Amino acid sequence: MSLWREILKNVFKKPVTIEYPKVETPIEIDFRGLQYADLNKCNGCTLCALECPSKAIEMRKLPENVKLKHNPRGLYPVINYPSCVFCYRCVTICPVNAYVTTNEYRLATETEKLLSDTLSLKTLKSEGS
Amino acid sequence: MSEAKNTDVEPSSIIRDIIVKEEFVKPNRRVFIIDRSKIREAISRLIKAYGETSIYISTIAGVDRIEQGLMELNYFISVLPRREVIVLRVQIPRVQPVIDTLIDIIPGVFAGESETFDLLGIQFNGNSFIKRGFFVPEDVTNKGVYPLRKDAKW
Amino acid sequence: MFQKMLRIKAFTHLGKMQSGEIHLTETVLEIPISLEVPVGPQHPALHEPLMLKVYADGEEVVKVEINTGYNHRGIEKLFEMNNFYKGVFISARICGICNTVHADTYVRGIEQLLGLEPSSRARYLRVLAMELERIHSHMLVNAIMAEILGYDTLFMLIMRDREYVMKAKEILTGGRVMADYFMPGGVRRDVDDIKRNRILDLLKKTRPRLEYYRKLFETDPTITNRLIDVGVLKPRDITLHGLVGPVARGSGIKTDARVEDRYDAYGEIDFNMVVHVEGDSLARMLVRWDEALESLKMCEYILTHLPEGQAVVDERKLPKVLPLGEAFTRCEAPRGELTYYIIGSGRDRPYRVKVRTPSFHNIINSGFSYLGYSIADVPVILVSYDPCISCMERAILIKDGEKKYIRLRDIANMKRG
Numbered sequence: 001m002s003l004w005r006e007i008l009k010n011v012f013k014k015p016v017t018i019e020y021p022k023v024e025t026p027i028e029i030d031f032r033g034l035q036y037a038d039l040n041k042c043n044g045c046t047l048c049a050l051e052c053p054s055k056a057i058e059m060r061k062l063p064e065n066v067k068l069k070h071n072p073r074g075l076y077p078v079i080n081y082p083s084c085v086f087c088y089r090c091v092t093i094c095p096v097n098a099y100v101t102t103n104e105y106r107l108a109t110e111t112e113k114l115l116s117d118t119l120s121l122k123t124l125k126s127e128g129s
Numbered sequence: 130m131s132e133a134k135n136t137d138v139e140p141s142s143i144i145r146d147i148i149v150k151e152e153f154v155k156p157n158r159r160v161f162i163i164d165r166s167k168i169r170e171a172i173s174r175l176i177k178a179y180g181e182t183s184i185y186i187s188t189i190a191g192v193d194r195i196e197q198g199l200m201e202l203n204y205f206i207s208v209l210p211r212r213e214v215i216v217l218r219v220q221i222p223r224v225q226p227v228i229d230t231l232i233d234i235i236p237g238v239f240a241g242e243s244e245t246f247d248l249l250g251i252q253f254n255g256n257s258f259i260k261r262g263f264f265v266p267e268d269v270t271n272k273g274v275y276p277l278r279k280d281a282k283w
Numbered sequence: 284m285f286q287k288m289l290r291i292k293a294f295t296h297l298g299k300m301q302s303g304e305i306h307l308t309e310t311v312l313e314i315p316i317s318l319e320v321p322v323g324p325q326h327p328a329l330h331e332p333l334m335l336k337v338y339a340d341g342e343e344v345v346k347v348e349i350n351t352g353y354n355h356r357g358i359e360k361l362f363e364m365n366n367f368y369k370g371v372f373i374s375a376r377i378c379g380i381c382n383t384v385h386a387d388t389y390v391r392g393i394e395q396l397l398g399l400e401p402s403s404r405a406r407y408l409r410v411l412a413m414e415l416e417r418i419h420s421h422m423l424v425n426a427i428m429a430e431i432l433g434y435d436t437l438f439m440l441i442m443r444d445r446e447y448v449m450k451a452k453e454i455l456t457g458g459r460v461m462a463d464y465f466m467p468g469g470v471r472r473d474v475d476d477i478k479r480n481r482i483l484d485l486l487k488k489t490r491p492r493l494e495y496y497r498k499l500f501e502t503d504p505t506i507t508n509r510l511i512d513v514g515v516l517k518p519r520d521i522t523l524h525g526l527v528g529p530v531a532r533g534s535g536i537k538t539d540a541r542v543e544d545r546y547d548a549y550g551e552i553d554f555n556m557v558v559h560v561e562g563d564s565l566a567r568m569l570v571r572w573d574e575a576l577e578s579l580k581m582c583e584y585i586l587t588h589l590p591e592g593q594a595v596v597d598e599r600k601l602p603k604v605l606p607l608g609e610a611f612t613r614c615e616a617p618r619g620e621l622t623y624y625i626i627g628s629g630r631d632r633p634y635r636v637k638v639r640t641p642s643f644h645n646i647i648n649s650g651f652s653y654l655g656y657s658i659a660d661v662p663v664i665l666v667s668y669d670p671c672i673s674c675m676e677r678a679i680l681i682k683d684g685e686k687k688y689i690r691l692r693d694i695a696n697m698k699r700g
Contacts, residue, residue, distance in 0.1 A: 003436060003499070016443050030472075032457045053369040087372045087463045092471065092598045155395040155610040182536065185522040187613070190624045190637040205611065205622065209536075212543040214611070237525030240647040241639075248359075264351060276360060 027103055032086045034104040036119040037077050039068070041098035044075040048090035048099075056083035057090060060117065066124065079116040081107055140208060140215050143178045144171045158214050160203075165219040165228055168204075172217075172234055175206065183209045186231075189241030191249045195279045198223050200251060221251065230256035250275035322661060333646070333672050335661070342657040347650045351672075362636040367393060367605050370633065371465060374623075377638065378674040379460055380423065383416045384616040385638075386465040391546060392610040392625040393467045397602055404592040405469035406548040411585045412456055412464050414578040418489070419448040420617035421571040424669050425496070428568060431662045434505055444492040451485045454478050468596035479586050486582055493579065497572040500565070510565040514652055514664035517562065524648040528619025528641050529574070530668055533567035535560040540615040554581055564667040571669075604631055616641055618669045640674040 018025055037048075039062075049057040059075040062068070077090070091099040100123075107114065141148065141159070147167045152160040163171055175184060188205040204217040221228055230253040231238045243259045245251050253259065261270045269276060274283045322335040334350035358377055362370050374389040375382040387409055394401065401409075426441040449459045456462035457472060464470055474482075500506055521531045531538055539556045541549045557573040559566040605627040613622040619641025628634035645668045653661055 003440075003503075006440065007436065028453055028457075030457055031453065032463070051368065053365070053372040085372070085376070085461075086458075088457075088471075089368075089372065089598075095599060155608060158611055182518045182522050185525050185527075187525070187527075187620065188622045188624065188637065188639040190635075190639075192626065192635050192637075203624070205624075207538075207543075209538055214613070216611070235523055235525075236651075237523055237644065237648050240525075240643055243647075244643075276357070 027105065029103055030101075031103040031105065032088055033102050034081070034107070034114070035086075035088065035091055035099050035101045036079065036116050038098050038100050038123045039071075039076055039120050040123060041096050042071060042076055043096060043098075044071045044073040045095065046075065046077075047093055047095065048077050051089050051093050053087060053089060054083050054085050056080045056085075063121070076117075076120055078120070081114070081116065137210060138178060140175065140211075143174050147171055152218075154216060158216060160216040160218055162218045162220070165221055168217065168219055169229055169231060169234065172204075172206075172231055175208075176234070179208060179210065185209075186235055186237060186241070187214065189238060189245060191245045191251060191277075193223070193249060193278050195223070200226050200249065202228065202245070202251065226251040227254060228252075229254050232256050232258070248275060248277040250278065320658060333670065335665070337653070337658065337661060339658050342659075344653045344656055344658060344661065347653045349647055349650050351647065356673075359636060359638065362633060364632070366631040367633050368467075368601075370636070371467070372463060374638075375461065375463060375465075378640070378671055380420050381416070381616045381618065381621070381640075381671065381674060382460070383412050383462050383464065384614050384621055386463075387413060387547070388612050388614040388621055388623045389625070389636075390465045390467050391614075392612045392623050393605070395610040395612070396605055396608050396625065396627045397467065399468050401469045401596075402592045402594060403548070403590045405594040405596075407585050407589055408455075408470050408474065408594055409465065410548045410552065411582055412452070412462055412470075414582050414585075415448060415452050415455070416462075417578045417617045418493075418575045418582075419445050419452070421575040422448070422493075422496075424666070425500070425568060425571060428510075428663070428666050429506070431666055432505065432509055437499070441496060444489065447485045447489045451482045454481055466596050466598060467601060469594050471595060471598075473594050474589070479589075483583065483586055486579060486586075490576075490579055493572065493576055497569070497576070500568055500572060507565065509663060510568065510667075511563060513564045513656060513660050514667060515562045516652060520651070524651070525644045526619075526649065526668075527644060528616070528669070529567050529570045530619065530645055532556070532558050533570045534562035538620075540613050540620045544613060546612070546614065548585075552581055552584060564663055567667045604629070605633060618642055618671055618674070619645060640671070642669070642671045642674045646670050646672075 044059070046059050049059050057077045057079050060078050062071070062074045062076055068074075079090075088101070091101060141151075141161065144161065144163070147163045147170065148161045149164060150162040152162065154160055185207055186204060187207045188203075190203045190205070192201045192203070194201060200221045200223050202219050202221060204219075205214055206217065207214050219228065226249075228251065230242060232242065232253075232255070239258060242253050242256055243263045246253060246259050247261060247263045247265050265276060269283055272283055274281050276283070320337045320339050322337055336348040336350065337344055338346040358373065361373055365373065370393075371386060371390060375386040377385050422441055422445045426438045426445070429435075429437040429441065452462060453459045455472075455474065455478070456464040464472065516526070516530070516534050518535050520526075521534055521536055527538070535558060537556060537558055540546075541554075542556055554577050557570050557577065559570055607629050608627050609625070610627075611622065611624050613620055615621075621641055622639045624635070624637040626634040626636075646665075649668060653664055656664065
């Protein structure tokens with residue numbers, strides 16, 4: 001028995017390769033991709049920074065003009081994506097469910113669009129405060 | 130090899146006179162603490178009772194108990210006909226840890242003894258194949274440090 | 284002295300004697316004829332760095348020395364320096380292709396120390412994740428065996444069909460390779476009806492392909508000519524040297540940690556232990572194909588008989604301290620028997636975690652099995668043991684995070700200078 005029949009069948013079919021970036025790769029909606037904190041819910045408890053296995057989360061002070069009632073300490077988490085292993089421990093340990101999860105896997109783009117603090121601070125502006 | 134072996138015999142009955150104490154490891158695995166000079170005798174008796182193809186040494190785990198001044202060496206042995214794992218535990222003084230090797234009875238302890246010597250510093254008498262630097266990189270072995278000891282700093 | 288010497292008798296001319304005869308004496312020259320052939324650390328036949336010093340006499344192998352340590356990462360010390368929940372993620376990252384079995388064994392050890400019992404639905408889902416990983420791991424090693432024989436068409440075809448199983452794992456756990464799915468007390472995600480039907484469809488597509496490849500491995504002359512009677516291991520060699528997994532089951536030893544310990548849900552699911560008696564490389568590869576077919580049957584049984592209940596555990600309500608005690612858990616990884624020995628300390632960090640992976644014994648203790656075969660058989664024998672070198676070595680060099688900025692220009696100048 002040999003592979004001849006199999007090879008002849010495959011000669012008349014299209015190639016199996018997904019021609020990225022002309023074609024999008026088919027990915028699940030709940031794939032573990034980029035995550036960032038929603039500052040309307042975060043209360044600055046720093047649990048995510050303590051529990052991160054690869055020490056990728058750093059707590060920074062909010063900008064000067066922003067005062068939030070539910071965040072008395074004024075800290076918000078900033079994730080360093082090159083160190084992050086996307087285990088989602090920060091997402092599951094947060095006591096107020098403040099993390100937004102996406103299925104974005106293309107992390108090699110222009111840096112300004114994908115920095116964690118840009119994404120987190122944008123959540124404040126859309127509420128108009 | 131043609132003698133019929135009674136492979137269902139209870140393990141503690143084979144080494145009953147050498148056992149010092151019995152303990153348990155979860156979930157329900159029996160631990161037999163024996164004196165460190167009797168380890169070769171215990172293993173030879175177990176092999177003779179069960180046969181060479183029914184028993185193998187699964188893991189050799191060394192533990193550094195710095196508060197008691199001891200190092201413990203655990204031999205996990207899997208007895209195939211009884212489908213259970215028993216543990217033989219020996220205690221060695223921490224200052225100059227030395228024990229007899231088992232490599233001429235069971236050649237399969239080569240990997241376990243090499244790793245224990247390289248990471249914890251326990252010497253095995255009679256084993257000429259082990260050397261430092263098997264796993265640990267050179268800049269750590271040059272300082273004479275055994276990385277897995279509780280007081281190791283480098 | 285293992286080195287064979289070639290003895291040549293040569294005649295040296297010393298001069299004429301008085302009687303006119305030419306005086307010749309016999310000298311014996313000794314030339315060592317075994318040549319050291321280093322296989323590794325970088326080698327096209329190996330996928331990870333390992334040094335096999337092979338001493339060969341002509342084409343025949345006379346001695347093999349194994350040198351390891353190129354991938355050592357310090358994981359056992361890392362377990363003692365972090366709290367035991369971070370250990371769940373550290374243990375999954377010891378090996379890329381066996382990450383579910385490492386996480387499952389560690390989590391079961393922690394559960395025994397804490398006294399937690401996962402629900403029935405969680406135990407079935409854990410078995411599902413581990414069996415899906417077994418199927419794609421066995422397909423990978425058979426594809427690599429075809430690749431080193433030079434049979435690239437078969438390698439590409441097996442990898443194309445492996446994509447179905449990777450997609451099934453992505454639907455179940457959220458990641459194609461690294462499934463961070465385990466947590467003490469249960470699992471981290473649940474499965475609903477739509478996902479269940481999609482996974483069942485994918486498994487239905489995989490079954491005829493697995494049967495086709497198994498028949499091909501038994502009958503195709505390209506494979507059988509190079510694999511039959513190569514690397515024969517007798518049952519006595521296996522237990523004395525501690526070899527485990529499909530290597531042992533390919534030589535007639537009936538050992539399988541799933542049958543002996545009946546952990547998670549294996550006590551409630553029906554499956555057969557696959558054993559072949561010939562002991563050569565072809566028997567080991569056929570054991571793996573048969574196991575993949577058994578795993579497929581188990582996955583379909585689990586998906587159609589899932590019990591009700593709560594599978595996802597709330598991670599905010601778990602205990603924070605590991606009590607005193609010791610636990611020894613073992614598990615059947617795709618490569619053999621994997622054992623974890625955990626000692627609790629009464630604080631939030633474990634006192635000692637000892638990991639013994641199957642490749643540790645299978646690769647380091649098997650230097651005796653290459654003797655008497657030719658050099659071209661060395662990669663075939665090595666791949667039939669299923670080497671996973673990152674599983675084998677676990678040590679780190681940590682330097683505290685220093686940040687350095689290096690410009691590309693400087694790197695380019697470094698190469699030229």
